[in-house]
Amino acid sequence: MRTVKELRLAGLFAYLAALVLALLFSLLVHFLLGGGGRLGWGGFNFYGLLEGLAFLLFFTFALYVAQRAVRVPCTTLLTAGLLGPLPAYRLAKPLPQVEAPEAYEGRGVALLVQEGRPIGLLGLSDHIRPLEEVPSVEAEAAVSELYPLFLREPLVLVVRGEEVLGAIFREAFYRLAP
Template sequence: MRTVKELRLAGLFAYLAALVLGLLLSYFLHVLLGGGGRLGWGSFNLAGLLEGLGFVLAFTFVLYLAKKAVRVPCTTLLTAGLLGPAPARRLARPLPRVEGLEAYEGRGVALLVQEGRPVGVLGLADHILPLEEVAGVEGEVAVSELAPLFLRQPLVLVFRGEEVLGAIPREAFFRHMGFGA
């Protein structure tokens, strides 16, 4: 699982690679066409239009390939890493803490705590699920990286070290990603 910082850096490198390759192709066309291309506010000609079109096509194609290769969200790629995806800690909602099984009322998901330390999750199955069996990520992991976890789990726990910050339910994840109402 990649962090927001790693995705922003990947988006920056992919964008810069697309920009450089687009400029190189445009320069190659400029040299190939005799160096007379003009594409600007004051004047333009056919060679300049071909150079500009070559840049746009190369830039777009390399961005497309980079998106497939580095798997970054479109906004991160198109802004050269300035806008990154949200971290998991931002989407996580706190879970109610239960000190013992007798305090659990059977409504919703709750975190079972013994001696101040979380030990399991109640409400996901017919029994207590130990924390090790529930999918969990660090708080700095990008939300866009959680999709494979939600294919198998209805809930993902978000940690900061040993502390449970909260949980992200499947419905909230899909709503955040734009797949739900």
């Protein structure tokens, strides 16, 4: 799972690459038209409008290709990495903790802890599910990277080291995630 920082950096590089490629393509069109295009402060003409249109079309195409290549959210790409996706810990809801399975009242999902360490989850099925079988992500992982996990699982645990910060449920993910 990629972090928010990695996605923002990938969005910046993809945006800059698309911009440079579009400028180079516009320069190529400028030279192919004989260098007579003017689109800017000094005035404009038909060749200048063609160069501007070539820039816009190629820039749009390059952004599309860049988004497919680096798989970043659209807002991150279009803002050149200024706006990144949410980190996973922002969507995580804390889970109630129980010391023994007998103390579980059967409402919702609870974290089973033993000697202060989490060992499993109660409430997902009719038995205790070991923590190793539940998908988990680091707290700084980008929420946009969690889509494949929610195709198979109803929740994803958010951890920082050995500490369980909470869980993101499928319904909340689809409702709140961008």
